[in-house]
Amino acid sequence: MQQGMTRAERRAATAARILEAAQEEFGTHGEDGATIRGIARRAGVDPSLVLQHYGSKQALFTLAVRPAVDLAGDDIPTHLAEVLQTRLRELPAPTRALMRSMLTSPEAAAVMRDYLQERTDNLARAMTGDHTELRAALMVSSIFGITIARHFLELAPLMNVDADELALLTENWLGSLD
Incomplete structure (x- = not known):
């Protein structure tokens, strides 16, 4: 028993x-x-x-795979470059679990779809010009595909990409989003 902790604090720590x-x-x-x-x-x-804390494996899975909030930023290309660089590093366990399960679990697919839609909506609201929703969806989908290619398919060019090289290569690609 951990000294100095209330029963509620011990229960929360265990959960x-x-x-x-x-x-x-x-x-x-x-x-x-x-x-x-x-x-x-x-x-x-x-x-x-x-089971006492979470009820079922499915309920625990739903909580465990909630994606982390991406980096925030006012400058869209800079924000997206940061997100992409984050996705090229090691994936957090919840993101890895969600991506691993989304093709076989309708619940995981729904969580991922909702998350990607939220990211698309947020990005579209920050963009100007024509077809903002479609352009945002293309960018979110591209980063999603890069994440899969890097962490699950281990596509060779993405395995050891240098952060500076990535920043240079993505600058023009992402710069067209403002």
């Missing part, structure tokens, strides 16, 4: 540890391959605690 373990487990094995026992083992708790 957070389980959620973090679930993110890692889903990120490694996907929704189908991850198990409650594996999550519990990774979190250092009894499997019954996983």
Whole structure:
């Protein structure tokens, strides 16, 4: 028992540890391959605690794969270049889990679709000119495809891209969005 913590604080800490373990487990094995026992083992708790805190594997998966908020910025090309550079680095476990599961799980596909739509809507609102929604969707989809090619297909040119080289190559591509 952790001294100085209330029962509610200990419960919240256990729930957070389980959620973090679930993110890692889903990120490694996907929704189908991850198990409650594996999550519990990774979190250092009894499997019954996983279900007590989250109810079901599906409910835990839905929480575990919520995408992190991207970098914010007023300058659209700079913001998108930062997002792209972030996506070329190691993916956070929740993002990896969601992307690994989205083609086989309708729930994961819905979470990803909603997230991409939100990113598209936000980007379109910040753009000017014609066809802002379509242009935004093309940019979001392109970064999404690059993420898949880098982290899941291991496309050779994207595996060891230098950040400075990437910035130079994407400057013109992203500059047309203002």
